[in-house]
Amino acid sequence: MAAINYSDKIPNNVNLANDRTLQRALEHWQPHFLDWWQHLGPKDFQSADVYLRTATSVDADGWATYGAVKMPQYRWGIFLADPVAERKIGFGDNMGQPVWQQVPGEFRSTLRRLIVTQGDTEPASVEQQRLLGHTCPSLYDLRNLFQVNVEEGRHLWAMVYLLHAYFGRDGREEAEELLARHSGDADKPRILTTFNEPISDWLSFYCFTYFTDRDGKYQLKSLAESAFDPLSRTCRFMLTEEAHHMFVGETGIGRVVKRTLEVMKELGTEHPARIRAAGAVDLPLLQKYLNFWCSSSLDLFGSEISSNSAANFANGLKGRPDESQYEDHVLRGAQLKLETPEGVQDVPMLNALNEVMRESYLKDCEIGLKRWNRAIERAGYAFRLSLPSPHFRRSIGSWVNVPVTPEGKIIPREEYDKRIGEWIPTEADRAFVRSLMQRVVEPGKMAGWVAPPERGINNLPVEYEYVKLS
Numbered sequence: 001m002a003a004i005n006y007s008d009k010i011p012n013n014v015n016l017a018n019d020r021t022l023q024r025a026l027e028h029w030q031p032h033f034l035d036w037w038q039h040l041g042p043k044d045f046q047s048a049d050v051y052l053r054t055a056t057s058v059d060a061d062g063w064a065t066y067g068a069v070k071m072p073q074y075r076w077g078i079f080l081a082d083p084v085a086e087r088k089i090g091f092g093d094n095m096g097q098p099v100w101q102q103v104p105g106e107f108r109s110t111l112r113r114l115i116v117t118q119g120d121t122e123p124a125s126v127e128q129q130r131l132l133g134h135t136c137p138s139l140y141d142l143r144n145l146f147q148v149n150v151e152e153g154r155h156l157w158a159m160v161y162l163l164h165a166y167f168g169r170d171g172r173e174e175a176e177e178l179l180a181r182h183s184g185d186a187d188k189p190r191i192l193t194t195f196n197e198p199i200s201d202w203l204s205f206y207c208f209t210y211f212t213d214r215d216g217k218y219q220l221k222s223l224a225e226s227a228f229d230p231l232s233r234t235c236r237f238m239l240t241e242e243a244h245h246m247f248v249g250e251t252g253i254g255r256v257v258k259r260t261l262e263v264m265k266e267l268g269t270e271h272p273a274r275i276r277a278a279g280a281v282d283l284p285l286l287q288k289y290l291n292f293w294c295s296s297s298l299d300l301f302g303s304e305i306s307s308n309s310a311a312n313f314a315n316g317l318k319g320r321p322d323e324s325q326y327e328d329h330v331l332r333g334a335q336l337k338l339e340t341p342e343g344v345q346d347v348p349m350l351n352a353l354n355e356v357m358r359e360s361y362l363k364d365c366e367i368g369l370k371r372w373n374r375a376i377e378r379a380g381y382a383f384r385l386s387l388p389s390p391h392f393r394r395s396i397g398s399w400v401n402v403p404v405t406p407e408g409k410i411i412p413r414e415e416y417d418k419r420i421g422e423w424i425p426t427e428a429d430r431a432f433v434r435s436l437m438q439r440v441v442e443p444g445k446m447a448g449w450v451a452p453p454e455r456g457i458n459n460l461p462v463e464y465e466y467v468k469l470s
């Protein structure tokens, strides 16, 4: 079951050759995908040899096989985790019943919407990152960018497979639309706001992979609980790839902190202007980037009080991440105390599940901060990085447009508008960060604003030529 068939045009472990109609439909979509990749994928590196990992089976020893690949020749395909025998629905009103191998008619449009929303983010992120190759801080980073990009392309395949296989003609139309919407497009933008934000520098890329890919981890974990078994199996395999994306973010920010601390030590000052003059990212500037991407990513969990989340859970479509760690899997009658701008409210737990997820996500976000702050402390500085309050700069839910500081204090609107540039990057901050983004492509060399990684990829040295430019 686990072996992937690479002799087919579309690599897969779903026995695609046995379903001619589906195979033909996907083979019809494939050139549209490749065309999208050529036009909106990484700009100008399509003929470079990139040291990429490709899945050759979904089990532990086969899913990461490394070798030099030209990106357009990457074997994008359809890989589902092995089925769990006799799997039962693990939460909601139908708990204990067998999971579904087909889509129940009454949940068809909701499931399609969830799959389309998930699928939309994957190519969106590739579009957002398409120019970053031009300003890579090293070949090691360039390779990681492209690894993330090809895997997000594969995540699109994962959702398109579900749309084609289980949603008939509507599904095929949605699959085309996934290539027709574009990040930041005025007429046809991507569905979720974060995926329309430009990622025009590598500091943003590290923050995006730290915060936004981590939303991916949490959404995929909750969809992995779904009663719709093909969705669950698809998401379980996607999660194995996701870990690397967050690794890129966490180590990327960690390397920025490390380099900044070196510069602070060399100069004997913490003064932001002096740090900047030396070509490094001062810690208050990094904090602004964290505030921006964290608050944007918090919106991706939806409203604190949501009837969608209640229905999705009760019907078994979407669980909580790691559902089995909870005691109550039905939640009828359960309540949650929720902080709103009007004070603390008692809300039915079912309607507050977006907030439950957001809270576990924020706990996971803390892990990197602890590590970065330990480095700052060890270097002997009092500065500490922190996550902004979940009420800061929210565009979705109860805290929309409420003027809240990153510390969580409600302040007058006028003061907020005056001070926002202290909390998120200003145009001048962004211009400074852009000025640091000088391309470095000599094997083993790093840009001056970021420390080298502790080790290379797959036990290779940091100096390895991870991308052979042609």
Ligand code: BYC
Binding pocket: 114, 115, 117, 118, 121, 122, 125, 152, 191, 192, 193, 194, 212, 213, 214, 215, 216, 217, 219, 220, 299, 300, 301, 302, 303, 304, 305, 306, 307, 308, 309, 318, 354, 396
């Ligand atoms: N921007 O009841 P509400 C990833 C819409 S990241 C714009 O508050 P609900 C990745 C919402 O769609 C993971 N619109 O929330 C990372 C709804 O509209 P409709 C992506 C938003 O429905 C990096 C309305 O507001 N996966 O994989 O409970 C690189 C009211 O909704 C936003 C998923 O998101 C927003 N931020 O939850 C690559 C999983 N937030 O339906 C990849 C699938 C809400 O009334 N999606 N709205 O027209 C979902 O589970 C849910 O759609 C959401 C929203 C969690 C997004």
Ligand code: FE
Binding pocket: 122, 151, 152, 155, 216
């Ligand atoms: Fe993804």
Ligand code: FE
Binding pocket: 152, 213, 216, 242, 245
């Ligand atoms: Fe990702």
